[in-house]
Each structure stands twice: as C-alpha cells, then as structure tokens.
Amino acid sequence: MRRIAVVPGSFDPVTLGHLDVIERAAGLFDEVHVLVVHNPGKTALLPISQRVSLLQRAIADAGLPDTITVASWSMGLLVDYCLEVGASVLIKGIRSQVDVAYETPMAIVNRNLAGVETIFMLPDPANAHVSSSLVRQVAALGGDISPYVPRVVAEYLQKAPV
Ligand code: PNS
Numbered sequence: 001m002r003r004i005a006v007v008p009g010s011f012d013p014v015t016l017g018h019l020d021v022i023e024r025a026a027g028l029f030d031e032v033h034v035l036v037v038h039n040p041g042k043t044a045l046l047p048i049s050q051r052v053s054l055l056q057r058a059i060a061d062a063g064l065p066d067t068i069t070v071a072s073w074s075m076g077l078l079v080d081y082c083l084e085v086g087a088s089v090l091i092k093g094i095r096s097q098v099d100v101a102y103e104t105p106m107a108i109v110n111r112n113l114a115g116v117e118t119i120f121m122l123p124d125p126a127n128a129h130v131s132s133s134l135v136r137q138v139a140a141l142g143g144d145i146s147p148y149v150p151r152v153v154a155e156y157l158q159k160a161p162v
Contacts, residue, residue: 002030002031002086003028003029003030003031003088003089004029004030004031004032004033004085004086004087004088004089005025005028005029005031005032005033005087005089005090005091005119006032006033006034006035006078006081006082006085006087006089006090006091007021007022007025007032007033007034007035007090007091007092008035008037008073008078008090008092009035009036009037009092010036010037010038010039010042010044010051010132011034011036011051011054011055011132012042012044012045012046012051012132012136013045013046013051013054013132013135013136013149013153013156013157014051014054014055014058014132014149014150014153015127015130015131015132015135015148015149015150015153016126016127016130016147016148016149016150017093017095017123017124017127017128017130017131017148018093018132019058019059019062019064019150020093020123020124020127021091021092021093021121021123022034022059022064022068023062023064024121025091025121026064026065026067026068029067029089030067031067031068031069031087032067032068032069032091033068033069033070033071033081033085033087034055034059034068034069034070034071035070035071035072035073035078035081036048036051036052036055036070036071036072036073037072037073037074037078038074042133045136045139048072048074049072050156051072052070052071052072054150054152054153054156055070056070057150057152058150058151058152058153061150061151061152062150077113077114078090078110079110079113079114079116080114082114082116083114083116087116088115088116088117089116089117089118089119090107090110090116090117090118090119091118091119091121092107092118092119092120092121093120093121093122093123094120094121094122094123095123095127095128095129095131096128100120103118103120106118107120130148134148135148135149135153139157145157
C-alpha cells in the first residue's frame with residue numbers, strides 16, 4: 001500500500017521553510033501532494049494558479065523528487081481531497097507555540113471528519129522565523145526577500161511587485 005501524505009497551506013508565496021518541510025515529507029512518504037488551499041481568513045497576495053506555478057518551479061529548481069505533486073483545492077473540505085487521492089496523513093510545519101495553538105483544532109477536526117491524521121514537523125532552525133506573511137510585508141515595502149524564499153519567488157515578486 002502506498003503511503004501518501006498531503007502538505008496543505010496557503011503558500012502565498014512558498015517560502016524556504018515550506019520547501020524544507022516538503023523535502024523532508026518526501027523522504028518519509030511514497031507520494032507527497034502539496035496542496036494550495038484558499039484560506040478565507042487571510043487576504044491573498046497571489047492568485048492560486050500563480051502559487052501553484054511558483055511551487056512547481058521552486059520544487060523543480062531545488063531538484064526535489066518527482067514523487068511530489070502540486071495541486072489546488074477549492075471543492076470543499078481538505079479531507080475530501082485526502083480521501084480522493086488516498087492520503088491518510090496531513091503534514092504541517094510548526095514553528096512555535098502559536099502554530100501549535102492554530103493547528104491543533106484543525107488537526108482534531110480533520111481526524112474526526114475522516115480519520116486523517118496530522119503530523120507536525122519542526123522546521124530547520126534556519127527557517128524558524130520565516131513566514132509567508134513576513135515575506136508579503138517585506139516585499140510590499142520594497143525590502144529584500146531573497147533570504148526567505150526560493151529564487152523563482154524572489155524574481156517573480158521583484159518583477160511584479162504587488
Ligand atoms: O497556510 P495556511 O493558511 O495556514 O493553511 C490553512 C489551510 C488552508 C490548510 C486551512 O485553512 C484549511 O485546511 N482549509 C481547508 C478547509 C477545511 O477543510 N476546513 C475544515 C477543517 S480545519
């Protein structure tokens with residue numbers, strides 16, 4: 001039986017912290033689906049299609065395994081996607097107690113809804129302070145985001161500052 005995990009998130013935009021979690025997840029599972037999901041609680045910077053494209057290019061540039069696929073989901077619950085592709089595990093990066101508090105209720109609800117388990121993965125300490133919201137803010141104010149994001153993201157946001 002193939003072990004399939006989903007790494008869900010807004011990825012607005014993908015950061016080096018995300019890429020680290022995706023790479024390590026790929027080392028643990030036969031297939032990893034990186035799933036871009038709209039979070040209604042956040043004001044989006046990039047359209048979903050652009051986030052998917054940047055993720056695909058960042059994953060290819062980093063030479064990550066082809067067992068990783070990128071998709072988006074807007075058809076309902078996250079666990080519906082998991083059931084559709086046969087994934088039994090969600091993987092979330094956890095940088096701090098704030099993330100634990102934010103992720104724990106979702107993990108419990110997702111397990112109650114469909115028996116999908118959530119694994120929390122600690123970031124590489126080098127990325128523990130990196131978040132998409134920080135990147136959006138620095139980019140909007142004209143700062144250098146290259147230490148925090150894959151090269152394709154830095155180039156894209158420099159060319160088309162939003
Ligand atoms: O990167 P984010 O914004 O923290 O990701 C949050 C996300 C998109 C994974 C979360 O909002 C989510 O799971 N949305 C899907 C809707 C859903 O299934 N909700 C019910 C269970 S929490």
